[in-house]
Amino acid sequence: MKILVQKFGGTSVADLDAMRHVLSKVQKGLVNHDKVIVVLSARAGDTNKLLALAQQWSDTPDKAECDCLVSTGEQVSIALFSMLLKDNGISARSLLSWQIPIQTNDDFGNARILDIDRDKLKSLLESYDVLVVAGFQGMTEDGRITTLGRGGSDTSAVALAAALDSCECEIYTDVDGVYTTDPNICSAARKMDCVSYEEMLELASMGAKVLHIRSVEFAKKYKVPVRVRSTFSDDPGTLVTKEDASMEAVLVSGIAYDKDQARVTLRDLPDIPGTAAAVFGPLSEKGVLVDMIIQNTSQDGHTDITFTVSRRDLTKTLEIMQGISEKIGASEILHDVNVAKVSAIGVGMRNHSGVAARAFTALTQEGINILMISTSEIKITILIQEKYVELAVRILHDTFGLDWDIA
Numbered sequence: 133m134k135i136l137v138q139k140f141g142g143t144s145v146a147d148l149d150a151m152r153h154v155l156s157k158v159q160k161g162l163v164n165h166d167k168v169i170v171v172l173s174a175r176a177g178d179t180n181k182l183l184a185l186a187q188q189w190s191d192t193p194d195k196a197e198c199d200c201l202v203s204t205g206e207q208v209s210i211a212l213f214s215m216l217l218k219d220n221g222i223s224a225r226s227l228l229s230w231q232i233p234i235q236t237n238d239d240f241g242n243a244r245i246l247d248i249d250r251d252k253l254k255s256l257l258e259s260y261d262v263l264v265v266a267g268f269q270g271m272t273e274d275g276r277i278t279t280l281g282r283g284g285s286d287t288s289a290v291a292l293a294a295a296l297d298s299c300e301c302e303i304y305t306d307v308d309g310v311y312t313t314d315p316n317i318c319s320a321a322r323k324m325d326c327v328s329y330e331e332m333l334e335l336a337s338m339g340a341k342v343l344h345i346r347s348v349e350f351a352k353k354y355k356v357p358v359r360v361r362s363t364f365s366d367d368p369g370t371l372v373t374k375e376d377a378s379m380e381a382v383l384v385s386g387i388a389y390d391k392d393q394a395r396v397t398l399r400d401l402p403d404i405p406g407t408a409a410a411v412f413g414p415l416s417e418k419g420v421l422v423d424m425i426i427q428n429t430s431q432d433g434h435t436d437i438t439f440t441v442s443r444r445d446l447t448k449t450l451e452i453m454q455g456i457s458e459k460i461g462a463s464e465i466l467h468d469v470n471v472a473k474v475s476a477i478g479v480g481m482r483n484h485s486g487v488a489a490r491a492f493t494a495l496t497q498e499g500i501n502i503l504m505i506s507t508s509e510i511k512i513t514i515l516i517q518e519k520y521v522e523l524a525v526r527i528l529h530d531t532f533g534l535d536w537d538i539a
């Protein structure tokens with residue numbers, strides 16, 4: 133049985149007009165495949181509205197109940213779209229995650245998929261041509277509803293494709309594919325025909341929200357080719373796939389940015405073994421994800437440590453730091469929320485030196501001050517003041533020759 137998984141994001145299901153475009157993509161999918169699994173997000177804006185509703189009821193909404201609430205956005209989409217399919221003579225039904233089930237752990241708000249009942253899905257596919265599955269949601273072993281984190285419907289789709297050995301997973305969105313940077317902030321951005329799993333992982337984890345990070349992890353692990361394309365055009369989009377030699381020829385393939393950063397500095401810590409562990413241990417125990425870290429060189433046996441966290445974790449982070457400041461001997465705790473990070477990513481960096489220096493020079497020439505730097509084998513990340521982020525993206529895009537060749 134040839135099965136295609138197609139996922140449609142919030143703007144693709146926002147209203148009846150948009151859903152008619154989705155219908156036509158599903159009809160096309162059925163021409164070359166025996167069955168189609170459609171994964172839908174909530175209509176654009178619905179998840180935000182539900183989260184805001186939770187905040188009206190409680191300053192600290194219960195995480196499990198919050199998931200029970202926000203997961204309903206996807207329920208609306210799958211019911212409405214299934215009606216449309218049936219009205220057009222297609223045999224289809226809607227499915228919530230617990231009806232399959234898609235089993236997750238109990239990390240409410242950020243749950244991980246553990247298992248999908250493929251036999252149940254296969255038996256449902258005997259009865260229907262199209263299954264319309266709610267993205268973003270799962271179910272714990274003891275039957276509670278979970279959600280997979282913002283943008284998580286991509287992960288639902290790729291996980292279903294992996295479970296069903298589907299030949300390809302199509303992710304439909306409001307842009308024509310994966311671009312060299314966010315096309316909504318850089319008009320010179322170019323669509324890529326293909327991108328490696330590794331580069332896409334870095335792009336996604338550095339802020340390119342076009343794909344949810346865990347969807348790329350799944351795709352890489354289970355070798356699912358993912359095609360990102362637009363619901364509203366016939367462009368073939370971008371194939372996310374395994375690396376090949378031609379990809380390495382390109383030094384930098386994309387620029388990503390992330391404004392969800394807050395910087396924390398601990399001053400005058402004793403430069404002795406155990407200090408970093410005493411700082412970062414309590415943060416990880418409380419589930420705070422630390423992103424960039426730098427420790428200054430020691431002066432008179434003392435040093436500063438600076439790190440970044442997501443802005444939503446800043447209050448918690450500062451409370452934890454205040455709680456341990458006496459124990460760790462910090463003279464001061466500073467913070468700044470007006471920061472953002474910009475990253476240049478490319479598998480070609482593995483074999484070339486001087487990429488970081490080119491990035492720093494280009495930013496310096498425009499008077500952008502570099503606050504923090506971190507590098508990996510295929511990525512350079514720079515923390516700067518938030519007000520410069522769009523400018524920095526455009527400068528790096530130009531510096532690494534990613535702009536459209538207008539000639």
Ligand code: ADP
Nearest residue numbers: 141142143305306310311313314316340341342
């Ligand atoms: P959906 O609701 O369909 O899941 P998202 O809003 O999650 O769509 O993701 C699509 C958006 O990702 C685009 O509108 C674009 O602004 C943004 N984006 C960021 N970086 C990139 C990139 N490198 N390529 C394409 N889109 C990107």
Ligand code: ASP
Nearest residue numbers: 173179268282283284285
């Ligand atoms: N509706 C969810 C969100 O807005 C999941 C998704 O769109 O992928 O984050």
Ligand code: MG
Nearest residue numbers: 141283341342
């Ligand atoms: Mg998305």
